[in-house]
Amino acid sequence: MRGALAALLLVAASSVAQAQDQVAAGRYQAILGDCQGCHTAPGGQPFAGGLVLETPFGNMTVPNVTQDRASGIGGWSEADFRRAVREGITPDGKRLYPAMPYPAYTRMSDADLASLWAYLKTVVPVHNAVEADHLRFPFNIRALMAGWDWLYFKPGRFAPAEGKSAAWNRGAYLVNGPGHCGACHTAKTFFGADGPAALTGASLQGWFAPEITGAKPRGVGGWSADDIVAYLKSGWNSHAVASGPMAEVVERSTSQMTDGDLEAVALYLKDQPAASEPVPTAVAGNDPAVAAGKVLYQNNCTACHGANGKGEALMFPPLAGNPVLLQSSAENLIRVVLAGAQAVSTQAAPTGPSMPSFAWKLNDAQLADLLTYVRNDWGNQAPPVGADMVAKVRASLKSGS
Amino acid sequence: MAKILPRKDVVIMGLGWTGAILAQELTDAGLNVVAIERGPWRDTATDFNIGYMPDELRFAVRKELFLSPVQEAMTMRNSTSQMALPMRDYGSFLPGNGVGGAGVHWNGFVWRYFPSDFALKTQLTKRYGARRLSELQLEDWGLAYDEFEHCFDQFEYLTGTSGKAGNLNGQVIEGGNVFEGARNRDYPNPPLKMPYTSALFIEAAKNMGLHPFPAPAANLSKPYVNPLGVSMGQCTYCGYCERFGCANYSKATPQTTILPVLMKKKNFEARTESEVLKINLHPDGRTAKSVTYLDRAGQEFEQPGDIILLCGYGLMNVRMMLLSGIGHPYDPASGEGAVGRNYCYQTQGAGARLIFEGKHFNPFIGTGALSATIDDFNGDAFDHSKLDFVGGAGISCGSSNGRPIGYHPTPQGTPRWGSKWKKAVAETYQNTLGIGAQGSSYPVRGNYLDLDPTYKDRFGRPLLRVTFDFPDNDLRMANYMSDQLAKIGRSMNPKELTVSHAGKGWNSVPYQTTHNTGGAPMGANPKTSAVNRYLQSWDVSNLFVLGASAFQNNAGKNPTGTVGALAYWTAEAIRDRYLKQPGALVQT
Numbered sequence: 001m002r003g004a005l006a007a008l009l010l011v012a013a014s015s016v017a018q019a020q021d022q023v024a025a026g027r028y029q030a031i032l033g034d035c036q037g038c039h040t041a042p043g044g045q046p047f048a049g050g051l052v053l054e055t056p057f058g059n060m061t062v063p064n065v066t067q068d069r070a071s072g073i074g075g076w077s078e079a080d081f082r083r084a085v086r087e088g089i090t091p092d093g094k095r096l097y098p099a100m101p102y103p104a105y106t107r108m109s110d111a112d113l114a115s116l117w118a119y120l121k122t123v124v125p126v127h128n129a130v131e132a133d134h135l136r137f138p139f140n141i142r143a144l145m146a147g148w149d150w151l152y153f154k155p156g157r158f159a160p161a162e163g164k165s166a167a168w169n170r171g172a173y174l175v176n177g178p179g180h181c182g183a184c185h186t187a188k189t190f191f192g193a194d195g196p197a198a199l200t201g202a203s204l205q206g207w208f209a210p211e212i213t214g215a216k217p218r219g220v221g222g223w224s225a226d227d228i229v230a231y232l233k234s235g236w237n238s239h240a241v242a243s244g245p246m247a248e249v250v251e252r253s254t255s256q257m258t259d260g261d262l263e264a265v266a267l268y269l270k271d272q273p274a275a276s277e278p279v280p281t282a283v284a285g286n287d288p289a290v291a292a293g294k295v296l297y298q299n300n301c302t303a304c305h306g307a308n309g310k311g312e313a314l315m316f317p318p319l320a321g322n323p324v325l326l327q328s329s330a331e332n333l334i335r336v337v338l339a340g341a342q343a344v345s346t347q348a349a350p351t352g353p354s355m356p357s358f359a360w361k362l363n364d365a366q367l368a369d370l371l372t373y374v375r376n377d378w379g380n381q382a383p384p385v386g387a388d389m390v391a392k393v394r395a396s397l398k399s400g401s
Numbered sequence: 402m403a404k405i406l407p408r409k410d411v412v413i414m415g416l417g418w419t420g421a422i423l424a425q426e427l428t429d430a431g432l433n434v435v436a437i438e439r440g441p442w443r444d445t446a447t448d449f450n451i452g453y454m455p456d457e458l459r460f461a462v463r464k465e466l467f468l469s470p471v472q473e474a475m476t477m478r479n480s481t482s483q484m485a486l487p488m489r490d491y492g493s494f495l496p497g498n499g500v501g502g503a504g505v506h507w508n509g510f511v512w513r514y515f516p517s518d519f520a521l522k523t524q525l526t527k528r529y530g531a532r533r534l535s536e537l538q539l540e541d542w543g544l545a546y547d548e549f550e551h552c553f554d555q556f557e558y559l560t561g562t563s564g565k566a567g568n569l570n571g572q573v574i575e576g577g578n579v580f581e582g583a584r585n586r587d588y589p590n591p592p593l594k595m596p597y598t599s600a601l602f603i604e605a606a607k608n609m610g611l612h613p614f615p616a617p618a619a620n621l622s623k624p625y626v627n628p629l630g631v632s633m634g635q636c637t638y639c640g641y642c643e644r645f646g647c648a649n650y651s652k653a654t655p656q657t658t659i660l661p662v663l664m665k666k667k668n669f670e671a672r673t674e675s676e677v678l679k680i681n682l683h684p685d686g687r688t689a690k691s692v693t694y695l696d697r698a699g700q701e702f703e704q705p706g707d708i709i710l711l712c713g714y715g716l717m718n719v720r721m722m723l724l725s726g727i728g729h730p731y732d733p734a735s736g737e738g739a740v741g742r743n744y745c746y747q748t749q750g751a752g753a754r755l756i757f758e759g760k761h762f763n764p765f766i767g768t769g770a771l772s773a774t775i776d777d778f779n780g781d782a783f784d785h786s787k788l789d790f791v792g793g794a795g796i797s798c799g800s801s802n803g804r805p806i807g808y809h810p811t812p813q814g815t816p817r818w819g820s821k822w823k824k825a826v827a828e829t830y831q832n833t834l835g836i837g838a839q840g841s842s843y844p845v846r847g848n849y850l851d852l853d854p855t856y857k858d859r860f861g862r863p864l865l866r867v868t869f870d871f872p873d874n875d876l877r878m879a880n881y882m883s884d885q886l887a888k889i890g891r892s893m894n895p896k897e898l899t900v901s902h903a904g905k906g907w908n909s910v911p912y913q914t915t916h917n918t919g920g921a922p923m924g925a926n927p928k929t930s931a932v933n934r935y936l937q938s939w940d941v942s943n944l945f946v947l948g949a950s951a952f953q954n955n956a957g958k959n960p961t962g963t964v965g966a967l968a969y970w971t972a973e974a975i976r977d978r979y980l981k982q983p984g985a986l987v988q989t
Contacts, residue, residue, distance in 0.1 A: 303451060303637045303649055312624050314632035315650055340446055350661045351632045353650055354446030361452045 019118070026119025029112050032178040032261070033105065034253035038062045048072070048126035053099050054205050057192065058135035060099055064128045067121060071129040078117045085113060087155060088145070095145035097135075098153075098192060104180035107158035107173065152193035167260075171268025174261055175199075179253075184209035184245065200275035201327055206396060207244050208331040210324055215274030218326045220266075228266035229259065235344035240324055241317040243355075244332065247344035255346040277328065282381040283372055289384060293373025296366055300358065301374075309378040315353050317343075320378035330385045333371050334393040337362070359397070364390040403693055403701040409435045412692055412706030414677045414721065417502020418961065419947035419968040420712035421655035422559075425629070425663050426972035427708075430980065433668045435704065436712075437694050439472065439676040440499030445656055449505075449646030457806045461644040466506050467491060468498040468714075472676075475716070476853045477909045479870040481733055487856050487864065493908065494915040495644070496714045500673060501655045503714060503915060508643045508769030508801060509619035509652050510959035511562040513553045513966070515780045516546035516582040518956045521843075524781055525791050533791065536874055538736070538743060538844045540953045543925035543934035546582045549970045556965030557588055557617070560653030561625035561633055564588040564617030578614045578774070580782040593622045593636065595799075598762050598834045599773035602798035605893045611775045616797060617962070618770030619653035629662045640802035642769030652769065672696070678860060680709060680725040680944065688943045689727075695860075707983075708943050708975065715950035719744075719850045719920035720865040728921075728931050728940045731849050733868070739931040739939070741850040743919040744867070745955040748840030748875040750903020751794065753886035755834045755895035756812055762831055764803025772799025778885055779957045780841060790877035792841035794957040796885065798834065812897050832896075836889060838882035840903070842918070842955040845872045850920040870907050879903035916960050918952035923967075925987075933987040935974035936967060942985045945971055 030036065039062055041050035049064035049072075067074040073081065080091040088102035089095055096102060138144060158177050160169040175181045187195040187202040195202075200219075201211035214221040220228055227237040232254035235242040242250045254262065283290055298307065305311050309320035319325055324332055335341075338359040345352030362370065364387040371390075375382035410432035413420045424434050443449075443466075459465050468491065476485035497503035517524040522539040557564075566587040567577025592615035595603065599615075606613040620636040627633070636651040650657050663669055674697035681691045681703070691705040711718045722728055722740050731741035776782055779793040802808060810833040811825040853866040871879075883902045890898045924930025927939040936951050938944040947968055949960045956963075978986055 300452070303639065304634065312634050314626060315624060315634040342446065345661060345665065348630075349632070350630050350665065351650075352661055353632070353634075354444070356446045356450040356452060356648070358452055 022115045022118045023122050026115035026117065029116040029178060030119060031253055031256045032174060033116070033180070034249055035065070037248055037252050039065050045124070045126040045128065047120070047123050048128040049130045050128055055099055055192075057139040060097060060135060061130045063130055064126065065120065066123050066126045068125040068127045071127050072125060074125060078114065081117050081120070082113050088149065088153070095142050095149065097145065098148075101180035101183045103153055103194070104177060104183060106155045107177035109157060112178070148191065148193075152191065165267075167264045167267050168271065170261065171264035171266070174265050175268055179265070181212065185212050197275055199269070199272055201329070203329055203331060205245065206331070206335060206393075208327055208329040209246070210327045210332075211275055212269055213272040213274050214270045217321055218279065218323055219274060220269055220323070221274070222321065222323075225263060225266040225270065228269065229262040232257065232262050232265065233259070234346050234348035236314055236349050238313065239318065240322050242344045243336070243341040247342070250344045251346060255348070280381055280383050283376040283384050285377070287372075289369045289372040290376055293369035293371070294377070296362070296370040297373055300361070300370070309374070314349055314351065319374050320380065325375050325380055326382045328383065330371055330375070330382075330389060331393060333375075334367065334385070334390050335397065337367055337371070338390075338394055339397055359394065364394065403703040405703045405705070408705040408707070409433050410706065411435070411708045411710060412437065412704050413710045413712050414692060415439070415502060415711070415713035415717070416500045416655070416671055417497060417712065417714070418504040418655060418965055420502070420710070421659040421663060422965065422968040423710050423712060423947065423972050424669055425659050426969070427975065428663065428666045428669045430976045431668070435670045435672065435706075437675045437677055437692065437704065438500055438671060438673045440468075440673065442671070442673045443499045443501050443505060443646065443656065445646065445648065445650060449648045451648035454645055454648040455639065455641045457804045461804065461807060464491070464495060464644065466498065466644070466646060468496040471859075472498065473717070473858060474856070475865045475867055476856050477867045477869070479868070479907060480847060481868060485853055485866045485868070488909050492910040493913045494917055495912070496716065496915065500660070500671065501646075504654045504961075505646050505656070506644050507961060508959070510770040511557055511560055511564070511617045511619050511962040511965070512958035513581060513584070514956045514958060514963050515580065515782065517781045518954065519544060519546050521954050528781070529786060529791065536845060536872070537791070538846050540743065540844070540922065540924050540926075540929045542923050542953050543930065544923065544970070549966055550582065550585060552966040552969035552973070553962060554585055555969045556962060559627055559629070559658050559965070560619040561590055561621050561627055561658075562588050562617050562619050562653075563590040563593050563622035565592050565615055567614060576614060578776055579612050580776040580779065588617060590622045590625055593618050593620060593768065593771050595773055596762070596766060596771060597760070599771070599799050601834065601893060602836065602889075603773045605889055606773075606775050609889065609892060611777045613773045613775050616770055616772045616774045616799070618768065620768040620770055621651050621653075627658055629659065631658055631661050633657050636768050638766045638768045638771070640765055640767040640804060643801060677721065678862070680721060680727065682725070682727070682941060687941060689941050708945070708979070711944065711946045712948065715920060715948045716850065716865055716867070716917050718946050718948055718950045720852070722921060722931070722946065723852050724862055727938060727944065730851060733847050733849050736846055737928070739922070739927065739929060741920055742929070742931065743844035743922045743953055744848050744850045744869060745842040745844055745918045745952065746869060746907070747842050747914045747916040747955055748794070748871060748879050748903055749913050750901060751838040751840065751879045751882040751886060752901045753836040753890040754810065754899045755836070755890050755893060756810070756829055756897040757832045757834070757895050760832045762800070762834060764800055764808060764830065764833070767800035767802045769801050771801060772797040778882060788881065790874045790881065792843055792875060792878045792957070794838035794840035794878070794882045796836060796838050796882065796889070798836045803830065813899060834895070836886050838879065838886060839957050839959070840875060840879050840882060841957040842875055843872060844919060844954055848872070871903060871905060876903050876905065916949070916955060918949040918955040918960055921946045921950040922953045923951040924953060927989050935978075935986045936971045937974070937986050939989065943983065945975070947971060
């Protein structure tokens, strides 16, 4: 009798352990998917929503996905959850906008979603009724999303590519599935669907998410796999530092990923085809903009970034060979010099040093010259920056968008 | 009525060097810590923006980062026979304000005091006899250098100090400070590059048989990652250290060494622009219950805590103890009482200015602690048996700044303005070298701190009254240093040599140094010390009083290194001893 009881207890204990394992695995899925990046508002309760997302179609407020019945998803079944995440349709038949990256999450496996659901069931329910969306007409008509889905949405699980290694396929799954890297790094069509050139860089929310294909020097082709892992783990490597929206991604998602997964991501990204646009030729050193920009650089930038543009490890990102400087769009550069930026703070690199704002010190023409210079010295090659572009970013920063 | 807040394990008053170190160490020990800071939050990119930080008028002349007398003033007098008057502006010394405290605007010297400095009474009595010390009020610190050598090491590695060891585990190393106490390992970074002025001084000192070495500096000679994982940049020798925040993350401050890690902790909270009015005691008077503070909106709060840490600037710590009725106020008439006792300063008057021809010293290349120093005449490194004083000075020559408003040396006899003055400045700027003697300051019965009987602050609390003049012993010491400076200066063959002398009559107006020490001294005897060897109040056992207020005497060195080491020493005592058995760590 006692033996039977002990055996029963053992079975019970092992099923508890299994459930705990599944919750832990689901917590990791939430990290891979960076769910909290949107579903936890700054200073808000985990997964309780409320963050306002700016999109070209208007602002939308991220819903509460805690288990609160009234304001969250407490009334949902696992099947409801799967359908919402993978097909963008809620139990009441409402169609989600692709700001929720279901076109990427559709590739996630049943097992991964089951564990994610198991984890979400353990998150503290929070009552937080979020406001409705504020999209512009006609985008505010959710029913239209049926047509969008029919045109652009390709549902279906991830299928491993034949002839590629398990690690490569794991990387492909992470990048295109839960990681939804293309949500930012792939340029969108007029209707907000992924364009044809995957991961070759895109503009959104006032930032330019740079190319992350195997392109050299504009993508990550010049980075070793270790460089990519270090960047995603700590926010830093010898080429670049994460700031802006990517700082948030590193902080909440990639810095907590396993080394194996990060290596898989690196392997996959380095193997992706480059954008078709050619690398521009460098603006000549005797160009008046470059000459003027060089003086401005020496007076304002060398104390940190160095006369040689090499920066300093873990403190000041290098400018020489930094892919962020070489993108077709100079949006990030203009923004960072005008508004300043803070590097991500991770456990591996907690400092989080900041770039101060120079908006008060450099006028549009000066900043354009300065950026044209840094994009074209030390082997860098990128198109010149115009004062009108600086003026545009300055105006958008002033208006707070 | 004050709103009573939920209890915290530790309540810290002041988030400067000591507050940040204690917060970091005690949160690591698992405690829930809140720091209440009178001044604003300060952050490198926002407040020390590289674009406007080198604004000498704003920061050095108008002193934007400092405590203003509107917030807290003090009264001063030279002796008990005078009536103290309020300082209308901080001049002689400049307390910090805001997160980082004086650790924001310091120069960056990270000295270890000599082992003998911590047991001065014993050392000097043994060597010269008690009679020689009769005009002084010396007391040992109750803590030997060897007991907390590892704490100096912790502070040096935290701050990435650049220097060269002179005594590694008893092995004396030429080129380092051969007079220093034995250290367990070298500095974390090599010395800064010496400027031309220092190079000439080193040559002259060596020729005289003296022992020059590069001063240990928390201005970083190399990029560095400290043991907390916080990274710092290499110093650019821009010359904007003292009175400025470092825009390049190159000068160690709480911001550049601790706060990035501390601020992420869930068991730490900083409340800025919140001013503590008083420490409240339990009815028995033996333990502290809480602190009362006002937030920026003027709302009054009471914050209870199990451990209370006074981490303000030393002078403010003493005032807070007096305002809260903690310990026995010092009485200069009887020499009894410990709070306010043994206030010391720094004896700065001895200096030499050398003007050459045809040099290019480029004084705009500089950093706060960039200098070559000799300790041959410091503390008790030399024999005083045939001299008429005890103590000494660190003698230094370097380049901390050549800023346009503050630095325009002219030869003697130059008019104070006009075209001749301009011409002289243009000629002399590149040709001037200064040698300074930073002298020790030893306690005497009449130098002390107490509450002013007349003047009150905006909350109706009495101001702190500083009663101080340079003791005769220290002035004799300084005159001896002027003689040494003259000898060194002459050997360098300048076109013009000017030697200055220290004199009686401390004046609170011209800037001298922000090295105010003592007032809540540490020691083994509760009659002559306010805190025990762990900086724990003798009277209120859950109160620790950090900072230079604990010094029994000031050495011929900048105090921050010793302040930092004592902070680690206290953190260790709380973690390893107090938490296991709260109560007095030293029985009386």
